[in-house]
Amino acid sequence: MMNKRFFILLYSFSCWVSLLNGQEYPNFRWIDFQADKTVVVQGQGWGNDVVNRFDRLPGIYKDSVRQDVWRLSRNSSGIYVDFTTNSDSLVLEYKYGGKESLKNMSSIGVSGMDMYAKMASGKWIWVKGKYVSFEKDKMQLLFDGLGNDKVLFYRLYFPLYNNISDFQFGIRHNANIIWKSNPEAPIIIYGTSIAQGASASRAGLSWSAILGRETRSPIINLGFSGNGRLEKELVDLIAKKKASIYIIDCLPNLVAFKDEDVYQRLVYALNRLRMENPTTPIIFTEHAIATIELVNDASQKDYERVNRNFNRFIKDQVEGKDSNVYVLKAEEINLGVNSTIDGVHPSDLGMTQYAEASYLRLINRITALKK
The missing domain is CATH 3.40.50.1110 (SGNH hydrolase)
Structure with a gap:
């Protein structure tokens, strides 16, 4: 009896892990940041002229600056997106190309993403997320328990010291999302x-x-x-x-x-x-x-x-x-x-x-x- 109950629990747990770690989000739709140019990426001065979606320098500068500068320009430091959504959960998936961490920085600071909410009161509040997977070829970050009607918009920051690719942004199928921009001089x-x-x-x-x-x-x-x-x-x-x-x-x-x-x-x-x-x-x-x-x-x-x-x-x-x-x-x-x-x-x-x-x-x- 005990063994049977144990295997039932183990099977249930493995199904839950499979749901989180796989592509099996049946109630989600996915936004491909590389392909979808309606997404407003902020913190970039030359966003229309970059080689990769999250570079910081225009592509024509690859041979004009030193190699170290170009390499670092591919780190997404300072890049962010502002958006409103009524989705109660968000899932982020991406890959990173450099080291997970540095001798003077944590893995989350180097390779992770970070989100804040601007409240109707004017206050910024940090939004807690959970790393379902923290692997070079599959980063997966889940934000749930969202849907607070006092949130004006969210701000999602990209990694400080890594270059990323294959970025996918998942929201509920029946949810809306609006990308915000700021026309003021930076x-x-x-x-x-x-x-x-x-x-x-x-x-x-x-x-x-x-x-x-x-x-x-x-x-x-x-x-x-x-x-x-x-x-x-x-x-x-x-x-x-x-x-x-x-x-x-x-x-x-x-x-x-x-x-x-x-x-x-x-x-x-x-x-x-x-x-x-x-x-x-x-x-x-x-x-x-x-x-x-x-x-x-x-x-x-x-x-x-x-x-x-x-x-x-x-x-x-x-x-x-x-x-x-x-x-x-x-x-x-x-x-x-x-x-x-x-x-x-x-x-x-x-x-x-x-x-x-x-x-x-x-x-x-x-x-x-x-x-």
Whole structure:
């Protein structure tokens, strides 16, 4: 009797697992993001010109930028979709092409997706999902218990440090879905691994994602881990894209360059942006980690050195000459050791400090001045 009951339970469980892990969602219809061009993908500056659906740079740049930059541009950091739906459940399926995790980031931050709901009250609430499968060739994430009539819309963030393909979005057969867009000029961020999202535990906790939820502007994230070097090709591309604000946060990746090179790259970035956008606000950011006290201070000296060159650039090229250039000082970001995971890359706490205590405060001041 016991054996019979055990096998009945085992069979029932295996059927349930098969339902979740297989393609057997009889009450769902599937949206293929690669094929369905009605889906509005946000966080992309050149969405009509990409090779793969979730790339961040236009395809014609493949041979114009360094190989490392192109590889990182295929990571979907900062890409998201906004939508409304009356489906009580959603299923996401996709594949990823890189490593599941990194030494300084979790698997979910690197390869996972993240969802928030904007409520009628104006508050953002995180939406809990369940990874039914977490495999390179079959990621499957289930959101259930949805259908709250106080939700204005959902925002789904794509992985911070991986390139994805074969993305399928499942909703109930009888449900509706409407993809939202934001026609406002974006905030364009050009930066380093910190801008790309290291080391947030989830995609929605990168500072650019937090900033996006707190402003009305769409965000374009051009953070390239170890490769935010203020290179001419990237600066030229960004300058031609109209924005509400440009954020240049590249100093952490300029520590390998000599003083004059750091200075000249900053000068080129300012002049090129101003050639195309004479009055658009530009935020240049100091190397934030310069405020952290370390016993082994060799890297600290590098941080301070690039900041000295940066401040020389501001004094020579900006002060008294361009009132639409703003500086975010390291002291304003105010990262401490507990705000990072390794003395460099922000933890979730550090990401919040970056977004809310520094960038958002400065952007609100810029917005107030423009009124």
